[in-house]
Amino acid sequence: MDMNLMLPFLVFFPMVGGIVGYWLGRNNKKARNLFASAVTAIVLLGCIMLYGKEAYFMIPNFCGLGLQFSGNGFRMVLAVITALVWFFTTIFSDEYFAKNYRNRNRYYLFMLLTLGATLGIFLSADFYTTFVFFEIMTFTSFVLVIHDESKDTIRAAGTYLAVAVTGGLVTLMGLFMLYRIAGTLQIDLLKEAVYHAENKREFYIAGGLTLVGFAAKASVVPLHIWLPEAYRVAPAPASALLACVLTKTGLYGVFALSGAVFFHDANWGMMILIFGVITMLLGAILAVFSVDLKRILACSSLSQIGFIMVGAGMQGILGHHNALAVNGSILHFVNHSFIKLALFMGAGVIYMNTREMNLNKIKGFGKDKPLLKGIFLMGILGIMGVPLWNGYISKTLLHESIVEYIHILQEAGKSATFFRTVEVLFLFAGGLTVAYMTKLFVAVFVEDGESAKYKGKYMNSASATVLTISAAICLLCGILPHQIQDTIAEISRGFFFAEAPEHVVHYFSWVNLQGAIISICTGAVVYLFFIRKCLMKKEADGSYTYLNRWPNELNLENKVYRPVFLTILPFLGALVARSVGSIVEGIIVLLKTYIFNNDDGKVIPPEDAYFSLYSHDAGARSGFREGLAKSLLFFGIGVTIAMLYMLL
């Protein structure tokens, strides 16, 4: 292991670059945009140069415990994806923000700061480092989300920050405990500590708490409330960053916990699996009901995160046989990033022209725009899991890992009902993915609508290039699964201490194709018989409108979290605090009323009139007034007597 300066460079260079860019941008906007693109390009190169190295770097005593970076395998892959996504979106931002945006300088500054922080998370070798950058990233990315400052945006961004900060503090509690129990936060050493622990109970508690912040960032149900709104309101390049990378930092934490720390731990895996299944289904259902393009994509992200969590859970459950689950979760993680990159930037193109995201308003926008249609199609087919696109590969692996465990259970003669249900739900969620993506595609690219009026050039050539490349990656990964996908999995596997699959997976064999076909058929049924019948209304002129049929009452944020955390708990807390805090004040008030009552400035104890008899003689010898001066005088006399007593 050599001390590799590249690691701190990758983390701190973008941060410095951001500040330089800010300074540049005060005078020359063009130069700043170019500069930002150049910074991201350099970072991308730097990340690629990590390939094949066992890079390691530490800064002792920084922030107390010191920072530790490591840049091998999976971390390198994540860094490259991060840098690539940043590079593309930065190029795209140039055009996206060109019109009608204030505070662009601020956006570029925080965009680059976020890049550094994100790389800090992905390259961290211990949870302390992860946490430090995790918190930095929360705050810098918040600025990206709140960018356009409309009422909706401020509210959504506030929710994002609240969930992230709260989650972060719970994670901190978990880290306190982990460090207390194990004496280290280094991921590799924690694995050993947990593996050899006799009593795992306290590790479960500590690990569970640590998970909360990461789950909040990955937006696992029930901490998902911020995601659909935050993605919707953020500027499209920022949404792309959020969807492709920032939520993945949460998943990185989940992976580190379930793949490394709780290594082959079935109980832990089961917990992750259950959360994964719920997130996967809920996200898909929300997406089916949404009528806002970016919101559909956001809920779709939610659902895909659920898929990845299912893989992370299966890793623990399968134990030594987890090769397929490991590959599946890594690849879905990676594939989803590329898919969402293309789709969110595509959504950005539509928004930049129409200033609308509602399906009814943008209907028909892409009808005669073959390039945009192609780009969207690549992403959509990828996420649907259609064979020959990248999503299919990873979904197949995830599906196979569940099937594998069902086989294992059957061989052992145990009941596999639960996992059969998981399999069915998995395929069903895949079906819903097909349904909502079809809805999206049909609305924007097939149906006629008012937005068809936008003719002519709708994006410049730089944007077109990055969008095309992002879309092409989705296809390429799907056509060449063994060359590209298997290689990525092989590089990354070490992070999870996993072995290679026992035999090469034949992605296009009939067994594997079956899963995809079931999902696609389910999707077609849902689209034709649910979406078209219940969520769309036929107008008089034969066109359809999309309806938002999601009941307002079913809003976790507005009906539960906000009332509880903003009204009920503060009320109770303040009640307790005020009553505890005013005990002494209360006593003083009582004393003032009953003993030291200042009627005519005289001390009159209520029940013993004789005690204060002399004071009835008003106007007589009153050498000095009652009050502070007198008290101080007596106090002074008291102190003097005490002193004399001690001295003599």
Next chain:
Amino acid sequence: MTETSDIIMLIPVLFPILAGIWIRFIKSDKQRSSLVLAVIALEILLVAGIAIKGGYRFTIWQMNDTLSVTLAADALGAFFACMIAVVWLLAGIFSAEYMKHEENVPRFFMFYTMTLGVLMGVCFSANLLTLYLFYEMMTLITVPLVIHTQTKEAISAGIKYLGYSVFGAGLALIGFFFLNTYCTTTEFVGGGTLDMTMVAGSENLLLWVYFIMMIGFGCKAGMLPLHAWLPTAHPVAPSPASAVLSGIITKGGVLAIIRTTYYLFGVDFLKGTWVQQVLLILAMATVFMGSMLAYKEKLLKKRLAYSTVSQVSYVLFGLMLMSPIGFVGALMQVVFHAIAKNTLFLSAGAIIYKTGKTYVQQLKGMGKQMPIVMWCFTIASLSLVGIPPTSGFVSKWYLAQGGLAEPTFAATGIAGVAILLISALLTAGYLLPIVLESFFPGDDFDYSTLEKKEPNSLMTVPLIIFSAGAVILGMFSGSLMNIIIEISGVIF
């Protein structure tokens, strides 16, 4: 440590006091301000010199065989003295500008300078009698700062402050009589000076004495139950005065608590007793109460004062753990809170000075008008919440490690850590919305009415230094750590 009888110890105490009197009679504002700053700067050099050399000792008045008024420079005293002097200088620079819109400026600077001398006396006290003497002086000499504006509100706040402080110090005085009997000496000796042969049999009495002393000294540190003066007195003072009252004077109480706990009673006697648990719970309750009431408060400076109540009790929580790691966390929190709270109060002062706005809901768009001030406010807020890499995170880390490592009262320790985090969340809840509103006023905000209101460099430079300190000390806390370990080596 060789102890010399050196009159140099008298200088840091007497010099600012005499200089303060002189300052009172200077007519020109400019001259006066520069003189104040020069005096404080000299004082820093002096204190730094004493701190580095160490070991000085000077008896001012030998009353009898056992009682004397003595100053001595030990590591703990030097630690506090250096911190106080530096903060004093920065807040002094700020006041030079701020006080331009107040009356009675010479009086303010007189007491401001004199207070520094008295504080040095508190830091360098070598025994309980001296500490008590300077402690009372500290109370009396800061009253003019509180009632500076001489409004009805300020005067009644000043009297409340005086009443609580004198009562608290009185409680502590009770302890002095007992300790004079039960200790071999009331000299501060790391590890405690209890005469165990005399203590045998009356342990419980002494625990009660300790408890009463803690409540008494805890008054100055804003601990329950005698905290109520703090949110009343701090906000009415001029902002630089509130800054040092909150950031520094409260630490006078902390120092007194450290001296009694670690240098008189000793950890061995107190650890694992009911007093420890009760005080831990009191500190926790204060932490929660302070931040909860801050969350509900609408007046910015009062909100900050409540925040002080809560944050200083973090320190007390760490001290009451009576373990080395808790002690490290506590002393770090002392420094980091002083920095952050001064930044916040001075920012609030800059806002009042430039715009006259005092309520949190008036601060919308402030970040566009006073970017430097609000950036400093933001950094200090993040530090107070404990967001890495700012310094508040580091102290919180050690406090929490101390809390979880508590051997006797494990449940209390864990609950304490949980409360630290709940309080951190509340801190985020009462500080971050201010930051957000000021930087993100919304798209319906009328930018045309905006004007640059950034104050001049006399105000911004101290703010920038403070907030840079809040970040850099957190990132590179190694040297601070070494100093604290050296101190804690004496007492454990």
